[in-house]
Amino acid sequence: MEMEVSKILGYCNSRRLAVVPQGGNTGLVGGSVPVFDEVIINVGSMNKIIAFDKVQKEAAKLVEMFQLMQVVCAFSVMALFMGMYLAVLTNGDVLDMVGTLRKDNTGYDLKHLFIGSEGSLGIVTKVSILTPPKLSSVNIAFLACEDYPSCQKLLSEAKRKLGEVLSAFEFLDSHAMDLVLNHLEGVRNPLPSSAHNFYVLIETTGSDESYDREKLEAFLLRSMEAGLIADGVLAQDINQASSFWQIREGIPEALMRAGPVYKYDLSIPVEKMYNLVEEMRVRLGQSANVVGYGHLGDGNLHLNISAPRYDDTILAQIEPYVYEWTSKHRGSISAEHGLGLMKANKIFYSKSHETVQLMASIKKLLDPNGILNPYKVLPHSLCSYS
Amino acid sequence: MEMEVSKILGYCNSRRLAVVPQGGNTGLVGGSVPVFDEVIINVGSMNKIIAFDKVQKEAAKLVEMFQLMQVVCAFSVMALFMGMYLAVLTNGDVLDMVGTLRKDNTGYDLKHLFIGSEGSLGIVTKVSILTPPKLSSVNIAFLACEDYPSCQKLLSEAKRKLGEVLSAFEFLDSHAMDLVLNHLEGVRNPLPSSAHNFYVLIETTGSDESYDREKLEAFLLRSMEAGLIADGVLAQDINQASSFWQIREGIPEALMRAGPVYKYDLSIPVEKMYNLVEEMRVRLGQSANVVGYGHLGDGNLHLNISAPRYDDTILAQIEPYVYEWTSKHRGSISAEHGLGLMKANKIFYSKSHETVQLMASIKKLLDPNGILNPYKVLPHSLCSYS
Known part of the structure; x- marks a missing residue:
């Protein structure tokens, strides 16, 4: 070859x-x-x-x-x-x-x-x-947090308490959740009793089913007592586990179905990450829906701006602001996606x-x-x- | 700066x-x-x-x-x-x-x-x-194996059964053990009841003392039943744990005290690794003491040849044979140490x-x-x- x-x-x-x-x-x-x-x-x-x-x-x-x-x-x-x-x-x-x-x-x-x-x-x-070697025991919890600092503290506690078995820590905001619920068939909110501002998916992978589950349960109990999580549910079987992942993984498709979207794949220090989402909401007002989700455990934010149409006025509100903000906070303007054709000239921001x-x-x-x-x-x- | x-x-x-x-x-x-x-x-x-x-x-x-x-x-x-x-x-x-x-x-x-x-x-x-974050629970076992294939099988089982908590898997042969016992003060064999051909040190690191220990104990019991290990002891406290590490980490010093030594730091696929040690023993006969130890979990062999004096006849028996053998088995002639001045011209072997x-x-x-x-x-x- x-x-x-x-x-x-x-x-x-x-x-x-x-x-x-x-x-x-x-x-x-x-x-x-x-x-x-x-x-x-x-x-x-x-x-x-x-x-x-x-x-x-x-x-x-x-x-x-x-x-x-x-x-x-x-x-x-x-x-x-x-x-x-x-x-x-x-x-x-x-x-x-x-x-x-x-x-x-x-x-x-x-x-x-x-x-x-x-x-x-x-x-x-x-x-x-x-x-x-593939480890046999996977456990998944879907949790609600009231604010971003709680998500952050939860991450820090999870690293400490779940240590060697923590295999994923993903977050999405209520805008992302709404999009998935509105645009994808058969997806339902696992925590429907009240609306929450943030959702977190935690996955553990280990070699002992009963112990790993016990450990995750104890962690969730402590986090609830400490007020870090407002609500939560542990997947009872593989179907429920995959339905939790479907929410997180369905976001890109839901965004596409919602219409034109400006996509950014950024690495930003975790403590500042969500500030950018909030600042973009202020900048754009009613003209677009600003959605934040991503791999919180990796400091990787997927910032997506869903607009009624591709529009130079909206774009001018977004760029170069997003790149400058990321650069100022010593982030990366491309965490996973690369630079390709579209971002080759943006390399100096990082x-x-x-x-x-x-x-x-x-x-x-x-x-x-x-x-x-x-x-x-x-x-x-x-x-x-x- | x-x-x-x-x-x-x-x-x-x-x-x-x-x-x-x-x-x-x-x-x-x-x-x-x-x-x-x-x-x-x-x-x-x-x-x-x-x-x-x-x-x-x-x-x-x-x-x-x-x-x-x-x-x-x-x-x-x-x-x-x-x-x-x-x-x-x-x-x-x-x-x-x-x-x-x-x-x-x-x-x-x-x-x-x-x-x-x-x-x-x-x-x-x-x-x-x-x-x-530093995990709180460390457990260490010192084990004896009768042959190299048992060490290999033990490694493969440890990866499977100890998975996420396995943090070290080190091996040494009886030649290395003898050197440490003969040349270092205050070191004793934790498994003195009979002589063994190989020793393995396993370390686990996790976040739950009682569970991690239970898990390691269960693993050792199964390995003994399966005939992979001939004898073994689990460190009861931090002093015993550090005395186990002292054996493994004392080998380089023991070698230095024993006299002139030719040192090789090789990466070799685990299944073939010890063949080289045995072949070198055949090549060198009584003229030198061939010692094998290293990070089995990483496929990293420290091959050390302890000789009564630095001698061109001995060196000619060792080099380029060791490099050619390593190259033939697609290994690396420097796993950790680099090439520096001494091995710069040897780079083509790898x-x-x-x-x-x-x-x-x-x-x-x-x-x-x-x-x-x-x-x-x-x-x-x-x-x-x-």
């Missing part, structure tokens, strides 16, 4: 033909979209499991994950799962970094250059992925001039003719294309 | 004066040793905690860790704990990658280029470190020609005059120094 890619890249490079590597096409920032006349290299058929450790029998599911992640997906958030790589460079060189070692300290760590580079430095044709300059030098070193996924990731001004 | 380093580097670069960054001087491969007339930049006084998250009160201990890790320590194995960086380049540029975000996907991940680069690409002057060539190009890009820690990490043939 890598030899085919090597030949294609070698040919395109010698003729100065630009290429766009394309994978699952699930990106949100135009990272896999050809802009002019680029040749598309679709890697969707690279879905073969070459080998897996005999201990791991469940790797089949990974194929699907890999297809989603392939090449142009900005998958740095998956880094923990990833081992080594095989990448093909524009000069046709095949960089063999595949291996299954957990520790290796020989020379520079090149693998991370490719992770999250959105197909702009080379084309990845093989990965090795660490798959820890990275210094010197840092971006070095990135451009590395791009130039690896892709001197600028054939790989042009107009993406780095600002146009810094990259000269053939 | 970074401005001082920037001025020094800028000056040295303009005058083409080579520099060696020096930190804790704990390296084992000569990474911080000046070779000719290099200027030493000692960063040992960079020990200030600039800020820490209010949730974390125990960060003080980290200062010491940071000093050990500073710059020339090849600390890629610490990567999980590390956040962003501030690095100073040879042209005096300060790359500000400091931040406390868990997720950031804007542009290329440059931070990992510096981690483990042994001070050859830039000088790190600030780091941010993720310090998870990395392909194309990969090393790209590393050299990146070195050239970041340090065009080759002033930073020359003769280290990469083969001399690929780097031209001023």
